[in-house]
Structure formats: C-alpha cells, structure tokens
Amino acid sequence: MHLQINQLHWSVADKAILNNINMTVEQGQFVGLIGPNGSGKSSLLRCAYRRNKPDSGHVLLNNVNIHHLSAKHVAQHVAVVLQEMPAEFGFTVKEVIAMGLTPHSGLFSNPLTCKNRIDDALHKVNLTANKNQCFDLLSGGEKQRCLLARALVQKPQLLILDEPTNHLDIHYQYELLDLITSLGISVLCTLHDLNIAARYCDHLYLINNGEIVTQGTPKQVLTQPTLKQYFAMDTIVQQQGDNNIPYIRYLTPIKSTTAVY
Incomplete structure (x- = not known):
C-alpha cells in the first residue's frame, strides 16, 4: 500500500x-520516523491513520484521501500498534488478538479460518503458551507482542507502529522487527533507538x-x-x-539551552 502525506498542517488550540x-511510504517500504522527544512524531502518526484530521493538506492511501474512506475500509487495510497500553480489558490474550478480525467480519466468518489465523499470530509473537x-x-513486553499479533490478524497492507520496541528486551526487539520486515508490507514506524532505525529502515524522516x-x-x-544538531x-x-549500515557510538551529551528533549 502506498501512503502519501502532502503539505499537512495540524494544530491544537x-x-x-x-x-x-x-x-x-512506498509499497513494501519500511519507513522510520525519528526525532527528539516532543518533536511531533506521535502526532504525525495519528494524522496518518486518521485519528487526527489535519487543518490542511492531505493523507492519501493509494492516492485516495483517507478521510473520504470509511473507517471499516481503512481498518481492513491499515493496522496500528500504539505505545500506550489499553486500559484493563478483562479479556484473554486470544480474545484480544481476535479483535483484529473485526474489520473483516463476514469475509472471515469460518470459525476454523479464524482459529488458524489467531493461532498463527500467537506463534509468530511467541505467545501460544499465554493464549x-x-x-x-x-x-x-508481552502486552506489546499481543497487540502486534492483533494487528497481524488484520492482514494489513500498511502497518503503523509507535515505538514498537518499548517494553521489550533486546531479543524480542530484534525478533519482532525481523518478523515485521519479513511481512513484505508497507511500514511507518517511530523509533527512539537510532541503531535499530539504521538496521531496519529503508528510509528515514527526521522531524x-x-x-x-x-x-x-x-x-x-x-x-x-x-x-549533534538535533x-x-x-x-x-x-x-x-556489507550494506554499510551506520552504527552510532554515543559519547557525551551537549549542554545547550536550545536542545529539545
């Protein structure tokens, strides 16, 4: 899926x-959004999946304005994993993952098909024993993997992730990003770890x-x-x-009254 954002402006009060x-974000491309805290990364993601409507400009999915599409249509093609954990569900892991099938109700109504898709997602995020x-x-970390599994059962063409490696130990950080890149779908992802961004992203935007x-x-x-500047x-x-991937060694912070944290 092709995502394009054109001349977007968004304000609050x-x-x-x-x-x-x-x-x-081109078809099949893994795009990273990086920047200091408070730079607007999460706000931009919210505009990208139409939670926030821009004051001006356009968000286009396959050249169609996202705000001209139904919520169900968007949910059938775009999955979102946020860094904020949802409030208490009272649901099991399996039930939470099954929520990802909701946009496709009617298309995947066969109980066996639904079960297979849920079981496959559980296996991919290593939560079968916790279902x-x-x-x-x-x-x-387990909650983060569960929410990713919920996104996977949507079978999205575009996956939007806000700090997906939060709460994860280093093994699962790399395992999940390996999984995401193996899907061959379009990805827009905010990342704080710049070495991880260097390893997995095809293209970076610094905000x-x-x-x-x-x-x-x-x-x-x-x-x-x-x-140094940003x-x-x-x-x-x-x-x-072999691909000359940048690896960053951090030395010392620069004391500056203009730095944004």
Whole structure:
C-alpha cells in the first residue's frame, strides 16, 4: 500500500504542532520516523491513520484521501500498534488478538479460518503458551507482542507502529522487527533507538519542532553533524556490514539551552 502525506498542517488550540509535512511510504517500504522527544512524531502518526484530521493538506492511501474512506475500509487495510497500553480489558490474550478480525467480519466468518489465523499470530509473537491468560496480567513486553499479533490478524497492507520496541528486551526487539520486515508490507514506524532505525529502515524522516528537517537513507540521515544538531549528542558514526549500515557510538551529551528533549 502506498501512503502519501502532502503539505499537512495540524494544530491544537491555535498552536501549530505539525507544519508543512510531506512524506511518502512506498509499497513494501519500511519507513522510520525519528526525532527528539516532543518533536511531533506521535502526532504525525495519528494524522496518518486518521485519528487526527489535519487543518490542511492531505493523507492519501493509494492516492485516495483517507478521510473520504470509511473507517471499516481503512481498518481492513491499515493496522496500528500504539505505545500506550489499553486500559484493563478483562479479556484473554486470544480474545484480544481476535479483535483484529473485526474489520473483516463476514469475509472471515469460518470459525476454523479464524482459529488458524489467531493461532498463527500467537506463534509468530511467541505467545501460544499465554493464549488463555488474562491480558491484564501480562508483562509490558508481552502486552506489546499481543497487540502486534492483533494487528497481524488484520492482514494489513500498511502497518503503523509507535515505538514498537518499548517494553521489550533486546531479543524480542530484534525478533519482532525481523518478523515485521519479513511481512513484505508497507511500514511507518517511530523509533527512539537510532541503531535499530539504521538496521531496519529503508528510509528515514527526521522531524524537529513539527517539521521534517531531513530525510534519506539511514546512511544519509544518521551523520555526526545531524545527531549533534538535533539530538544534542557527540557521536562516532561507523559503517558496518556489507550494506554499510551506520552504527552510532554515543559519547557525551551537549549542554545547550536550545536542545529539545
């Protein structure tokens, strides 16, 4: 699925939050959105999946304005995993994952088909042994994997993720991102860990103060001057592996009254 954001502006109580955002996620591309805290990453994602309606500009799914599409149509093609954990459900892991089938009700009404899709998602996120456990009793990392499984059963063409590696230990961070990249679908994802962004993203957008300030491949974006300017960190950036993936060694924070945290 192709996502395009054109000249998007969004504000709250007359305060500009996002300004002139232009962004593209091509079919099958893994796009990372990075930036310091409070830069507008989560707000931009909310506009991308139509939770927030922009003041001006457009969000297009396959060249159709997302606000001209029904909520059901969007849910059949776009799945979202947020960093905020939902309030107490009182549902089992299996029941939470089954909620991902709701947009396709009628299309996947065969009980065996539904069961197979849920079981497959449980297996992919390594929660089969927890399927009858109450969601509320899971650890933070287990909840994150459960919510990803709920997104997977939607069979989305576009997956939008807000800090998917939050709450996960390092093994599951890489395992889940390996899984996501193996799906071959379009992905838009915010990430704090810049080394993970360098490893998994095809393209990066760096947002600061509600504006896209640079974009490109990880090698083009994750440079020492850029990290110093926007993340207020002295670093050493090395290229590693056959693909020359940037690897960042953090040195010391830069004390600055203009740095955004």
